[in-house]
Amino acid sequence: MKKVVVALGGNALGNNLHEQMEAVKTTSKAIVDLIEEGYEVVLSHGNGPQSGMIQLAMGQLTELDPDKYPEVPLSVCVAMSQTYIGYDLQNALREELLHRGINKPVATVATQVVVDKDDPAFQNPTKPIGRFMSKEEAEKRAAETGIQIMEDAGRGYRQVVASPRPKAIVEEDTIKALIDADQTVIACGGGGIPVTQEANDHLKGAGAVIDKDFCSALLAERIDADMLVILTAVENVAVNFGKPDQKALTDVTVDQMNQYIKEDQFAPGSMLPKVEAGIQFANSKPGRKTLITLLEKAKDGLAGKTGTTIQA
Ligand SMILES: Nc1ncnc2c1ncn2[C@@H]1O[C@H](COP(=O)(O)OP(=O)(O)O)[C@@H](O)[C@H]1O
Numbered sequence: 001m002k003k004v005v006v007a008l009g010g011n012a013l014g015n016n017l018h019e020q021m022e023a024v025k026t027t028s029k030a031i032v033d034l035i036e037e038g039y040e041v042v043l044s045h046g047n048g049p050q051s052g053m054i055q056l057a058m059g060q061l062t063e064l065d066p067d068k069y070p071e072v073p074l075s076v077c078v079a080m081s082q083t084y085i086g087y088d089l090q091n092a093l094r095e096e097l098l099h100r101g102i103n104k105p106v107a108t109v110a111t112q113v114v115v116d117k118d119d120p121a122f123q124n125p126t127k128p129i130g131r132f133m134s135k136e137e138a139e140k141r142a143a144e145t146g147i148q149i150m151e152d153a154g155r156g157y158r159q160v161v162a163s164p165r166p167k168a169i170v171e172e173d174t175i176k177a178l179i180d181a182d183q184t185v186i187a188c189g190g191g192g193i194p195v196t197q198e199a200n201d202h203l204k205g206a207g208a209v210i211d212k213d214f215c216s217a218l219l220a221e222r223i224d225a226d227m228l229v230i231l232t233a234v235e236n237v238a239v240n241f242g243k244p245d246q247k248a249l250t251d252v253t254v255d256q257m258n259q260y261i262k263e264d265q266f267a268p269g270s271m272l273p274k275v276e277a278g279i280q281f282a283n284s285k286p287g288r289k290t291l292i293t294l295l296e297k298a299k300d301g302l303a304g305k306t307g308t309t310i311q312a
């Protein structure tokens with residue numbers, strides 16, 4: 001049986017609970033299609049919009065009464081987003097599996113991911129989170145609250161936070177045990193809850209949002225997956241993206257992708273981390289491949305009919 005890690009884009013999960021509950025229905029159909037095809041699927045997901053939404057909501061409580069509601073660290077907002085999204089996803093998957101007569105338990109693992117406290121990313125925030133804003137609104141919020149902002153792939157302005165590289169998955173053995181028990185696992189949501197290793201076995205929450213594509217690549221390596229499948233809002237990675245001569249990429253080697261990176265073909269904070277994570281996984285062992293495509297095209301992409309495939 002082919003083992004695949006499917007990384008689901010946070011921007012495809014909707015901007016509120018209602019949108020998310022609708023989105024996970026479509027997602028579940030696409031994922032159960034793969035399970036029916038015989039793939040062993042491990043699911044991860046983004047949380048960019050959701051972690052920002054939770055941080056904003058928690059911040060409003062603090063503004064109301066800082067003594068009663070002290071500031072909630074970003075690591076806790078990420079933990080909340082894992083359960084907020086995992087809960088909806090696991091319920092929708094459970095329902096879709098049962099409707100198709102497949103008796104397969106689904107579980108979300110609250111996953112902590114170790115980052116290096118000296119990671120230079122802590123000094124250079126690049127991860128867009130929360131809602132999209134106009135330039136004027138973003139600049140006003142930055143001046144009022146001290147947040148850092150960045151233009152996000154032609155879609156508007158967003159807050160940016162530190163995004164250190166994932167080094168180790170604390171709950172790796174739990175995830176493997178659930179896979180071995182033939183359960184469908186949702187893990188490393190939102191790139192994992194960022195923690196640093198401290199003295200006396202203590203794990204301390206870090207103020208960051210790990211890129212879920214890098215974390216999914218690490219997860220895929222650690223569970224010895226055959227393929228990393230990154231599902232996002234475009235069917236193909238493109239060169240000259242957004243320009244009249246835009247060209248979709250289909251089968252690309254790691255060397256070609258590295259050349260395109262040198263040419264600045266992929267936007268930082270959106271497509272660049274996907275391509276870099278895809279290269280990392282494809283390079284980690286002979287035969288491993290990464291597919292980047294649309295959620296609705298996952299089945300066709302795995303059948304080699306569409307999407308962008310990266311291999312060494
Ligand atoms: N070269 C490129 N090719 C395709 N898409 C690109 C490229 N550069 C930037 N993008 C943008 O990246 C987006 C995917 O990133 P993002 O929305 O952050 O991912 P996620 O689905 O994980 O939330 C695409 O929808 C597209 O707007």
Ligand SMILES: NC(=O)OP(=O)(O)O
Pocket residue numbers: 008009010011045046047048049128190191209210211212213
């Ligand atoms: N954590 C993360 O990478 O989320 P998005 O995919 O939603 O940006």
